[in-house]
Amino acid sequence: MTNYPHLFEPIRVGHLTLSNRILMGSMHTGLEDKDRFERLAVFLGSRAEGGCQLMVTGGFSPNAEGRLRNGAAVFDDKSQIVEHRRVTGAVHAGGGHVLLQVLHSGRYGNHADNVGPSPIQAPINRHTPREMTSDDIVATIDAYGNTAKLAKEAGYDGIEVMGSEGYLLTEFLAPRTNRREDEWGGSSENRMRLPLEVVHRTRAEVGDDFVIMFRLSVLDLVDNAQPADEALVFARELEAAGYDIINSGIGWHEAPIPTIAQAVPRAAFVADTLRIKDAVDIPVVVSNRLNTPEVAESVLAQGFGDMVSLARPFLADADFVAKAKAGAAAAINTCIACNQACLDNYFVGKVASCLVNPRACFETEITWGPADETKRIAVVGAGPAGLAAADVLARRGHDVTLIEAADRIGGQLNLARRIPGKNEFDETLRYFRYHLDEGGVEMRLGVRAEADKLIEARYDDVVLASGVTPRRPDLAGLDGENLSNYADVLSGNVEVGMRVVIIGGGGIAFDVALYLLESGDASFTEPEAFRAHWVDTDGGPLESRHAITMVQRSDGPMGRSLGKTTGWIHRATLKRHGVKQICGATYEKISADGLHITLDSEPRLLEADTVILCAGQEPLFDLEAPLIDAGINVHRIGGATEAIGLDAERAIREGMKLAARL
Ligand code: FAD
Ligand code: NAP
Ligand code: SF4
Numbered sequence: 001m002t003n004y005p006h007l008f009e010p011i012r013v014g015h016l017t018l019s020n021r022i023l024m025g026s027m028h029t030g031l032e033d034k035d036r037f038e039r040l041a042v043f044l045g046s047r048a049e050g051g052c053q054l055m056v057t058g059g060f061s062p063n064a065e066g067r068l069r070n071g072a073a074v075f076d077d078k079s080q081i082v083e084h085r086r087v088t089g090a091v092h093a094g095g096g097h098v099l100l101q102v103l104h105s106g107r108y109g110n111h112a113d114n115v116g117p118s119p120i121q122a123p124i125n126r127h128t129p130r131e132m133t134s135d136d137i138v139a140t141i142d143a144y145g146n147t148a149k150l151a152k153e154a155g156y157d158g159i160e161v162m163g164s165e166g167y168l169l170t171e172f173l174a175p176r177t178n179r180r181e182d183e184w185g186g187s188s189e190n191r192m193r194l195p196l197e198v199v200h201r202t203r204a205e206v207g208d209d210f211v212i213m214f215r216l217s218v219l220d221l222v223d224n225a226q227p228a229d230e231a232l233v234f235a236r237e238l239e240a241a242g243y244d245i246i247n248s249g250i251g252w253h254e255a256p257i258p259t260i261a262q263a264v265p266r267a268a269f270v271a272d273t274l275r276i277k278d279a280v281d282i283p284v285v286v287s288n289r290l291n292t293p294e295v296a297e298s299v300l301a302q303g304f305g306d307m308v309s310l311a312r313p314f315l316a317d318a319d320f321v322a323k324a325k326a327g328a329a330a331a332i333n334t335c336i337a338c339n340q341a342c343l344d345n346y347f348v349g350k351v352a353s354c355l356v357n358p359r360a361c362f363e364t365e366i367t368w369g370p371a372d373e374t375k376r377i378a379v380v381g382a383g384p385a386g387l388a389a390a391d392v393l394a395r396r397g398h399d400v401t402l403i404e405a406a407d408r409i410g411g412q413l414n415l416a417r418r419i420p421g422k423n424e425f426d427e428t429l430r431y432f433r434y435h436l437d438e439g440g441v442e443m444r445l446g447v448r449a450e451a452d453k454l455i456e457a458r459y460d461d462v463v464l465a466s467g468v469t470p471r472r473p474d475l476a477g478l479d480g481e482n483l484s485n486y487a488d489v490l491s492g493n494v495e496v497g498m499r500v501v502i503i504g505g506g507g508i509a510f511d512v513a514l515y516l517l518e519s520g521d522a523s524f525t526e527p528e529a530f531r532a533h534w535v536d537t538d539g540g541p542l543e544s545r546h547a548i549t550m551v552q553r554s555d556g557p558m559g560r561s562l563g564k565t566t567g568w569i570h571r572a573t574l575k576r577h578g579v580k581q582i583c584g585a586t587y588e589k590i591s592a593d594g595l596h597i598t599l600d601s602e603p604r605l606l607e608a609d610t611v612i613l614c615a616g617q618e619p620l621f622d623l624e625a626p627l628i629d630a631g632i633n634v635h636r637i638g639g640a641t642e643a644i645g646l647d648a649e650r651a652i653r654e655g656m657k658l659a660a661r662l
Contacts, residue, residue, distance in 0.1 A: 003327050004293050006300035011307060013054065013283055014211035014244035016097055016157060021300060022321055023247070023285055024055035025311035026101040026160060026215075027342065029361050030351040032058040032073035037083040039351075041090035042363045047314050048094025051321030055096060055314075056160045056213075057087070059103030062143035065115050066104030066168065075100065075147050081154045088155030097157040099211060102147050104140065106168030107177065108253060116171050117178040117185060124254045137184055137194065140168075145201040148210070158211025161198055164249020169195045170217050173234070176224035188230045195234075196241045203242045213285075214238050215247040219272040221255035221535065232279045239280045247285040247309060248273045257534045260312075261566045262337045262421030263573075264289050268527040270304040277305050285309045291316075291335045292427075293324035315342055315354040315361070330434045333357050334427035341649050343565045356428050358653040368660040371396040375460035377662065378403060380449040380623060383411020384648045385638025386465030387432040388655030393463075393662060394439025401459075402441050405448040409433065411467050412639075413648065415490040419511045420524045425648075451626035461633040461662060464624055465655065468617035468639035468646065473503070477590030485613040486512050497609020498546055501595045504614035505552035505581065506561050507647075510570045512614055516546045517577045542576045549580040549606050551597065556583030582606070617643045635662070 002008045008020045024047055031040035040057075047055060060075040061067045067074050075084070084100075091098040107116035107129040115136065116129030132140070148159050163169040171177040172194045178185045184193055199212055206212075216235060220226065226234065235246060250269045251259040258264050269288045277284040286305035290296045296308040313320055316335040323332045333356050341360075342352040354360040375398050379390045382404035390402045408414065410429050417425040436443065454462055470485045472478060484494045486508050496516060502509050522529035552558060558581045559567055574581075588596040594608035621640045628634055637658050638651035 002325060003329070004297040004324055007293060007297050007308070008325060011283060014158060015209045016054070016211060018053040018097070020051070020053055020321060020325070021307040022052065022296065023307050023309045024052045024314045025247070025287060025309035026056040026058055026162075027311045027315070027352065028058040028068070028346055030346055030349075031361055032060060033071055036351070037086050039361065039364055041086040043361050044087055044098060045090030045094045046318045046363055048091045048096030048098075050317075050319035051325060052096050052314065053321075054099070055091065056099045056101050059101045059105075059162060060147065061104055062102050062147040063104070063140065065109070065113055066106070066140070066143075067109060067111065068103070068105045069110040075150060076143065078150065078153075081150060084151070084154035084156070092155065099158040099160045099213060100147070100151040100154075100156045101160045101162055102144055102151075103162040104168035106171045108167055116168065117180055120177055120179070122166070122254055134182060134184070141194070141197045141201045144198045145205040148202040148212070149205040152206045152210055158213065158244070159202070160213040160215055160247060161195065161202075161243075162215050163195050164215045164217035166222070166252030166254055169198070170220075170226075170252065173217075173226040174220070174224065176222060188227075188233070191226070192234050192237060196237055199238070199241045199243050211244050212242065213245045213247055214243045215249045216276065217250075217252070218248045218276055219250050219269060221251040221257045221259070225252070228275075232275065235276045235279045239282050243282065245283045245285065246276060246280065248276070248287045248305070250288045256539075256572070258566075258569050260288055260337060261339060261569055262424060263524060263530075263534075263569050264337070265523075265525050265527050265530050266291065266295050267299055268530050270299050270302075271527070274304045277303075283307055287311075289337065291337065292332070293320075293329050312337070312342055312354070315352070316357050330430060331438075333431045334424070336424035336428060337421075338424075338563070339565045340563055340647070344563045347564045355649040356431070356652065358649070358656055366657060366660060368392060368396055371398055371662070374398055375662070376458075377401070377461045377463060378449070378454055378457070378459045379463040379465055380454075381411060381465035381467055381638075381640070382406075382409040382445075383465060383467045383638060383651060384413060384428070385467070385640070385651035385655040386411070386463065387436070388652040389463050389465060389637060389659045390441050391432060391435050391439065392656050392659030394436065394441045396659065398662070400439070400441045401444060402436065403444045403447050403449040405446070407446045409443075409445070415487060416511070416648070418490045418519065419515050420518045420521060422511075449623065451623050451630075454623070454627060455630040455632065459632065461635065462623075462627055463658065464621055464634060464636045464640045465638050465651075466620045466623065466640045468643045469620050470613060471616045471618050472613070473587070473615045475587050475590065480590050480592060480611075482592060482594075482609060483590055483611050483613070489612055490515060494610070496546065496612070499594070499607055499609045500546045500548045501606045501608040501611045502548060502550045502614055503587070503595065503611065504616065505550050505558035505583065506614065506616065509550055509614035510559055510562060510574065512612055513548050513550060513574055513579055514570060516548065517544055517579075518573065539576065541578060544577045548574075548577070549582060549608070551582040551585050551595065551606065553585055553587070554583065556581065558583055617646075619643045
């Protein structure tokens with residue numbers, strides 16, 4: 001008997017019978033591009049071994065014009081079949097099925113020869129598309145058919161035709177991007193023609209024993225997109241034309257509304273899929289911000305769709321399905337929707353991975369087995385670095401003691417979790433707690449490790465994961481009663497006045513501003529409140545509890561260190577709250593009136609009831625020298641190594657990698 005009866009109810013999709021209803025949605029990982037098929041095969045194969053029955057690859061373009069960017073994956077030639085067979089072979093050997101995503105990027109193609117229905121530049125692309133001729137369109141339909149045929153020969157079980165998020169097919173559907181006056185534009189019938197012709201052509205190439213899924217934009221979040229009532233007609237047309245299943249896409253990439261970030265409540269968009277489900281008889285898949293088996297089960301139990309699509313959760317944990325099936329949800333490493341190591345990496349040309357699981361897409365590079373020799377190892381500090389190290393050391397059979405000065409695990413994550421949206425870090429701590437317990441790690445909470453005691457205990461190795469401490473800059477007035485730092489504010493140890501000056505413009509400064517302005521805001525947890533905050537709004541000013549000024553010494557703009565795919569969300573929110581940002585300041589002193597600075601050679605007072613230091617941090621590794629002197633093997637990881645550029649991603653990766661080789 002499973003805890004999740006709806007998730008584990010078999011379903012028929014085209015010619016396939018699946019034993020569960022969890023689809024691993026498409027993700028561009030960067031393994032599709034260049035020659036990384038061996039790694040892609042291991043990445044997807046391990047998800048199949050972990051119980052995933054149906055998955056979709058990252059996007060492969062049907063022709064060169066449709067590529068996402070220079071060097072991005074195209075599948076248009078027979079010679080590529082042999083590489084793809086490695087992928088399909090690995091998935092089938094693991095017991096799963098795999099669809100190739102066919103993605104024509106249209107005007108989003110980040111290259112000079114991109115194309116679109118009309119020559120209208122996307123706001124997120126510097127290249128204006130060339131308008132496709134009728135011949136181009138016919139050739140593109142042929143290209144979809146060709147890629148589908150190649151996919152079948154390569155052993156794929158089907159394809160997903162990418163028709164959402166603002167890529168080529170969506171562009172044809174929307175008056176916003178389609179101004180054509182021929183048979184491919186104008187009337188709704190004409191705008192729908194291309195995706196329907198794609199399935200006609202494809203079906204003719206591949207026959208019936210091949211799944212063809214359409215990813216439909218169930219919510220566009222941009223003006224002048226396909227009208228909502230037309231989308232229902234379109235869904236029925238897709239079914240009639242021969243698509244086997246419809247997947248949901250939410251929002252065009254150019255939409256100024258978050259769709260998968262931490263600002264989005266879990267399961268925020270399921271109601272948008274329900275409209276489509278009610279319109280057709282083929283299976284419909286629900287997606288976006290479904291990250292635990294409980295949430296996914298509830299979505300299916302309430303009838304919002306026939307299947308659920310989880311993508312990033314499969315980066316976080318290859319065994320999501322198997323663990324859910326075994327009733328071991330507490331063992332699942334949960335995606336926290338940070339985008340830091342997946343999307344943010346991909347968008348700067350790196351291979352995607354995962355903050356909470358650095359092995360994702362690096363399965364062949366970060367490996368470990370049982371330790372050759374069991375050692376007694378002390379790990380000092382239970383922040384993310386120490387937790388990751390202790391976890392892997394224990395899995396390898398070492399005798400591990402984890403010593404933490406605070407009365408709980410988590411280190412700085414206990415501060416991070418107070419920021420609106422970042423309470424997802426609770427899942428990370430739950431995951432570590434579960435596995436440290438399973439691994440028999442001896443936990444000493446509320447104990448400050450001291451050098452003499454560590455020496456006396458004669459550990460074979462000591463891992464210093466003692467992290468960082470907030471920096472106190474060299475500035476007059478630091479002893480004033482109106483001065484505080486981020487750690488005290490977030491711990492609730494100080495009362496923050498109405499007028500606030502934040503010293504610093506990095507990630508923590510933005511987070512503290514967000515905490516002061518939006519903690520407790522229902523938009524992070526309730527879909528209706530999210531809509532009011534982000535969708536049904538004119539984007540005008542929001543009511544604020546504090547008048548905040550952020551200030552930094554370096555030139556602007558502020559927040560350059562924020563994530564590529566999420567920084568704009570924080571910037572937009574603070575702007576609506578009227579937060580002032582001053583860059584290029586020289587600090588003079590702090591007084592009871594506030595912060596005195598020089599700006600453009602002029603003295604200025606930034607009046608404040610509370611001044612909050614968010615001025616970076618310093619590494620803590622004072623135990624290292626005495627331990628080395630005593631001849632103990634000491635290893636530093638995370639913040640204890642270097643505070644600059646530190647984040648939880650680096651901390652976990654360093655902890656895991658060290659533990660894999662000790
Ligand atoms: P720490 O988290 O500092 O942990 C060190 C631990 O060692 C502490 O628990 C400390 O008590 C313990 N310790 C120290 N000395 C001793 C001793 N002698 N004996 C016993 N125990 C000791 N990062 C991200 O990647 N994404 C985010 O969204 C993000 N948001 C953040 C938001 C805020 C508000 C803050 C403050 C940080 C955020 N970070 C974020 C940063 C992230 O939390 C840190 O980079 C990470 O926690 C560093 O991990 P660490 O294990 O090296 O050190
Ligand atoms: P940070 O991003 O490096 O910012 C530090 C800030 O302190 C800068 O604005 C800097 O501005 C200022 N500063 C540095 N030295 C100073 C000094 N001596 N006196 C006064 N000001 C000084 O670091 P952070 O905000 O402390 O964040 C720590 C880490 O956590 C970062 O690596 C960050 O990536 C991570 N984090 C990530 C997120 C996320 O959402 N991904 C959120 C929070 C934190 P000037 O030097 O210009 O004055
Ligand atoms: Fe999820 Fe963050 Fe991992 Fe991306 S990096 S998969 S958002 S936890």
